[in-house]
């Protein structure tokens with residue numbers, strides 16, 4: 001269904017090889033690496049990231065006391081996949097747990113601790129690959145195939161973390177290669193997904209839809225149902241405010257090839273709190289029909305973010321300036337107006353500050369081609385929006401797109417996609433809220449009529 005192609009500006013990307021129906025799963029794959037966040041060491045399984053409130057009783061590692069498991073099967077699996085929680089990782093975790101964190105220390109904050117945890121796994125994986133272990137060789141090769149060359153930032157962090165890693169891994173001083181560590185950090189930054197913890201109100205998340213996060217890795221890369229590549233990790237304070245925290249980060253090989261657009265055409269779903277062998281798999285569903293040869297895009301940040309926030313995020317976290325059709329449109333017309341409740345409104349042109357809603361093109365042309373607003377089908381006509389290389393989006397098209405694909409639940413802002421091919425019921429990839437076509441059309445009458 002998908003093939004890898006090279007784009008002159010975006011690098012590798014995934015493209016459809018046939019017509020894909022809205023709601024079809026375009027990609028589903030198991031993880032290359034999962035790492036539980038340090039703050040979640042007692043709350044998320046170190047093997048599968050399952051939230052321990054979802055199981056009868058978690059098992060804490062009696063040796064390091066820095067990792068927990070959702071059951072004996074995961075504990076054994078982690079111990080026998082040595083790079084997950086073998087003896088070396090366990091000892092390294094134990095030593096890391098004893099290192100104090102603070103301004104003047106090598107470990108400045110929780111993000112450093114998460115980065116150190118990721119690096120312990122990656123360096124142990126490399127050591128196993130050097131010893132010739134087949135699975136480790138394959139995973140190492142995949143890890144190194146991910147995009148990402150270190151910048152000054154990662155080199156500084158790597159220099160700071162080096163003594164901590166050497167202490168944790170029982171390595172001689174200056175034996176850990178700073179450039180190699182910085183490269184691993186950059187690859188994680190650009191490619192990992194932050195996996196959200198279940199909502200605080202529902203600490204019984206056995207069947208709760210998991211958070212799609214592509215995002216934000218330990219360094220603040222992705223998160224949410226947006227590619228890992230994404231959200232900054234939440235602070236304790238934000239978590240207390242009822243926001244969902246990150247339980248950990250995840251790397252997926254093929255999913256890491258999906259580029260960003262601010263009006264994506266696939267949404268990421270995960271199911272970390274469900275039972276079964278595929279609970280750690282990530283799943284991307286087409287949000288609408290995709291003709292053959294279409295590049296598959298996810299969003300590296302929530303669709304509700306404004307133009308400036310999205311631009312800053314793409315630049316600061318991923319190192320590129322987004323030139324997608326939505327950015328072109330919002331750069332030209334100004335940002336989408338937002339209600340106090342975060343609901344989407346119309347657009348303000350730059351010279352319309354404080355002024356009217358600008359729903360249609362100035363000359364009335366370029367009206368959105370959204371089948372369904374009149375005709376009853378919820379499908380936004382993707383062709384009407386054109387390929388990413390086409391000009392700016394029509395403002396009304398974008399307004400309808402956001403109304404349709406941003407979850408209407410206050411403060412969720414997840415992405416909606418059809419539950420399955422040919423199904424008009426849409427489901428939020430973050431909170432699981434569902435909305436029928438009829439409900440959408442009813443909701444649409446309000447803002448459109450105003």
Ligand SMILES: C[S@@+](CC[C@H](N)C(=O)[O-])C[C@H]1O[C@@H](n2cnc3c(N)ncnc32)[C@H](O)[C@@H]1O
Pocket residue numbers: 009010011012013146147190191229255256257258259260261318319320321322323324
């Ligand atoms: C998760 S990777 C995506 C796959 C990547 N293109 C590759 O070749 O492996 C993220 C990186 O892809 C590139 N990228 C993704 N979306 C882009 C976009 N809309 N414009 C320019 N570069 C983009 C950036 O370099 C970003 O750091």
